[in-house]
Each structure stands twice: as C-alpha cells, then as structure tokens.
Amino acid sequence: MKINLKPVFKVLPYLCVVWIIGACHQPDTKKQNGGSTDTIAHKLPVKAMHDDLAILWSVIKEMHPAYGVFTPPDSLRHTFDQVVASINEPLSETDFIAHVYPFISNLRCGHTQVKYPAGYKPSGPPQPHLPFEVLVKNHHAWITTHNNNELNTGDEIISMNNTSVAAIINHGYDLYGGDGYNETFKEVFLSEYGGFEDACNKYYHWQPPYHITLRTRQGKLKNLEVNALAPGAALNTSTTTNANNLADWTESKNTDYLPLRFFKNKSTAWFVTKPYQYADTNIYKEAFKEIHQRGIKNLILDMRHNTGGDIRVAIRLLSFLADSSFSIIKDVKARIPNPAISRFERYFDTARTSSFNEGFEPGPEDGTYYHIKFRPTAWGQLYGKLPLYKADHYKGKLVVLIDGATFSSAALFTAALKAQRKDVVFVGRETAGNEQACSGGTIQHLTLPNTHVIVDFPWMRFVSAAKHYDFGRGIMPDYPVEYSPEDIVNKTDPDLQKALSLVN
Numbered sequence: 001m002k003i004n005l006k007p008v009f010k011v012l013p014y015l016c017v018v019w020i021i022g023a024c025h026q027p028d029t030k031k032q033n034g035g036s037t038d039t040i041a042h043k044l045p046v047k048a049m050h051d052d053l054a055i056l057w058s059v060i061k062e063m064h065p066a067y068g069v070f071t072p073p074d075s076l077r078h079t080f081d082q083v084v085a086s087i088n089e090p091l092s093e094t095d096f097i098a099h100v101y102p103f104i105s106n107l108r109c110g111h112t113q114v115k116y117p118a119g120y121k122p123s124g125p126p127q128p129h130l131p132f133e134v135l136v137k138n139h140h141a142w143i144t145t146h147n148n149n150e151l152n153t154g155d156e157i158i159s160m161n162n163t164s165v166a167a168i169i170n171h172g173y174d175l176y177g178g179d180g181y182n183e184t185f186k187e188v189f190l191s192e193y194g195g196f197e198d199a200c201n202k203y204y205h206w207q208p209p210y211h212i213t214l215r216t217r218q219g220k221l222k223n224l225e226v227n228a229l230a231p232g233a234a235l236n237t238s239t240t241t242n243a244n245n246l247a248d249w250t251e252s253k254n255t256d257y258l259p260l261r262f263f264k265n266k267s268t269a270w271f272v273t274k275p276y277q278y279a280d281t282n283i284y285k286e287a288f289k290e291i292h293q294r295g296i297k298n299l300i301l302d303m304r305h306n307t308g309g310d311i312r313v314a315i316r317l318l319s320f321l322a323d324s325s326f327s328i329i330k331d332v333k334a335r336i337p338n339p340a341i342s343r344f345e346r347y348f349d350t351a352r353t354s355s356f357n358e359g360f361e362p363g364p365e366d367g368t369y370y371h372i373k374f375r376p377t378a379w380g381q382l383y384g385k386l387p388l389y390k391a392d393h394y395k396g397k398l399v400v401l402i403d404g405a406t407f408s409s410a411a412l413f414t415a416a417l418k419a420q421r422k423d424v425v426f427v428g429r430e431t432a433g434n435e436q437a438c439s440g441g442t443i444q445h446l447t448l449p450n451t452h453v454i455v456d457f458p459w460m461r462f463v464s465a466a467k468h469y470d471f472g473r474g475i476m477p478d479y480p481v482e483y484s485p486e487d488i489v490n491k492t493d494p495d496l497q498k499a500l501s502l503v504n
Contacts (some may be wrong), residue, residue, distance in 0.1 A: 110439075
C-alpha cells in the first residue's frame, strides 16, 4: 500500500480507510505561463469528460455519505457546473484530474480522491522541481530545505511570478480532498508531500526560472530569480544542527516495527503507533506488558501520521487504555439501503463489492440514511460495549501526540479515547479526521467508463463515540504546538518536548 508520495494525484502514504473485511474555479491553461508539461500521445475528448462528470455527479448525489454534510447541495452543484464549463477542449489525464479536483475538494471527504487510470504511464518531459521545500502554516509559506545560496531556511515566500503565496496555497488546497473544514491535513500535504510544487506545476503550469519575492528572517524584502532543481541535485540547508531526539531514550527489543522507548532514569515511556496492521495486535500485548513490568507512570502515545487502517486493530489498542468497557463507533450508515446494489454497480470494483458483502449487511431505514449492520467475525463485534484488556491495562498518566495526518480509524480511535478516558491530554495539531464521524468502511474504486479515471469512493459513514465535538473539525489539542522552519530542517521534535514538560 506504500506508494510514491510526491505526485498530488496519488494517495498520501498509508492513507488508510476504516477497513473492515479485505479493504474495509479552474485555471484556463491557455492563459498560464508555459503550458502543460504533461505532453502525451493523446488527449481526452471533451464529450468523454463531460459524460464521465455527469456519471460522477449522479453517483455522488445518490450514494456518497458526505453529500450535503459539509457543503450544501446547491453550493456543491455550483462548483460542479463551474468544472464542467471549464472543460471546453481536449485535456490530458493530468489536466482533467486537476480540473475535477476543486469539485471533489468541495465535497470535503478525505477518503474521496481521484487517480489516474489503471496502467497509466506519463510521457513527455518531466515536470520541473522547485529548488526549495516549504513549511505551510495559516496560508503562509516559509522555506525549509533548499538548493540555492540566495535562499535561507526561515525566509518567508511572499509571491512567485507575481502571484501571492496565499493564492498558490489556496489552489494547492483544491488539489486534494480533506475531511470537513480541517486545514492541518492540507498543510501537511503542501509541506511534506510536494503539494506546493504541484500547485505550481499542475495549476499554474509554471516553467523556470521563477521570480520570487521573499521576506528574510531580518524582515527585509528580497526579489530573486531562481532556476529549477537540476536533475540529480539534492536539497541542502545552511543549518548544520541536527537534533538527537533519542539521546535520552532506550528502545525496547520486543515491539518490532512499533517503537517503544523508555526515558532514562524516569518512569516515562513513548510508544509510536503506525497505520494499523493486523500484526500490531500482538505487538500491543508485548508493549503494554513491558510498560506494566517497568512500572511506567507516564505514557506518551504517538498517533502522529497514523492514517488509519482496520478499525478492529484500533479497538485492540483502545482496550489497553479506556477507563472501562468502551465503544469506538456509535453507528454505521449509508445513503441507500444496500450500497452493493445500485444502478451504478457496474462502475465499481467487484472484488471490493464482495468484500463489503462479507463484512456488512443492510439494516433499517432512519430518515435520510440506512443503518448498516456489521457481520461479526473471529475478531468480535464492532458495535456496543467492548471489553478492556485487563492483564496489562495502563492506568497512569497519558499524553497523546496528534497532527494533521492523524486520519480515518486513527482519528476515530483518538475521538473514542478522548470520550472514554479521564484526564487524557492531547498535544500537537488538529487531526485530519473529523471527531464526529468518518466516511469510510469500504473504499470502492469507481472507474469512470469514458476516461477510465478512478475515484476512491467511500460507501458508508462511521459515527464516532465522541461526546462533544466541533462540527466539521478534528480532535483539537489541549496544548497546540507549531513547528518552525528550523525545527523541520534540524529534525527537532517540539511535540515530544511539550509532552515531556507535561509529564515531568
């Protein structure tokens, strides 16, 4: 499931679903500088794109669990009509997807993403790479690593090619779907996974050299012309400090790929989770056994960049931490009685449909939704009160690290933990996943028949165990932490430092 992270139109690393069974205003490119670099042998006909968009609208309107939840239907339809009107000439797959994304982004579902057709192979010259990377926060961008002597870590980019950085960021936000009104995921995407560069390439189609206005760390404005990163060149930095965040920790030998560390001469442990895998459940037993044997009183649970996975694995982790018998979700709902049976079923992946049928079954109607029942397996139930793992249950102080890539079932876990453990403290940034609910379960592949573009399409909505929440937002940290460009370059960990200050 791990794939190339740089292109905007491929899935964020381990962007996992709530997996249960098997796999539970557009730019006028003619007006942009330089034209598209995605030169391919053929382009998609206008009629084919329009016909596929009509199908996509119909499927979303009838089936998508987030339709009308965060964006009113008339507003979403307005965005859709703008997208259709903007497609008035043949486009490459890349440009077609770039045109479609503002509509998908306005749906506000992080599990709904658009992908290239199966077997797609780009041709033509590669797109240029910027000679720097950025840290995006609050619609501003600062340089982190770079490959130009005139650039410095911490310089703020004011504009590129006479376009404000806020405009670039806003268009970058439209190149990927995110949950609700959250922006921290968009910031992670633009900062860590090439999203800022993708906005320059796929929206503006800029070619080097780039004209940049900067504000230096000393507050002076500076105008530069910089070239693209040369092939094979690496990004460097003038900052030489490299923090050793592990110097005061010893690491357990019993937890394999999930690091469990113990602070020297302190009764403090730091357990790092990752996107859920089935083998995690055995590691959890070993980790909490060792935590219990060592008499740990302070546990830092690291949920950063945990993008989810099988929710039953999350249940096992929660069983070591909740105060008493607990739940992780309240309900599972769909827009139609049985998502496996619809007039669009020929466009969906049959293997994923079979997986849905193995794990779920239709339930009763409830207003505008239909309840979906879970078929119990050897892993147990999904609904109702779930038992604690009592042997090595952790009862000490708990600090949880979260960020803009804590998503899907990891966010459902975090919401359930917040609701069902007293005195838990959250440090970091708002989670990518909503606190109240998550569209997921079965993430289908909807193949548009004329262009063969694929849309990741969730069939259900999982309602979390949250008791109190801010609608459309993720879990908010009790102690917000912001990173500086120097933190990124020096690999310091302010989240961990804040957590240690709380437990010490």
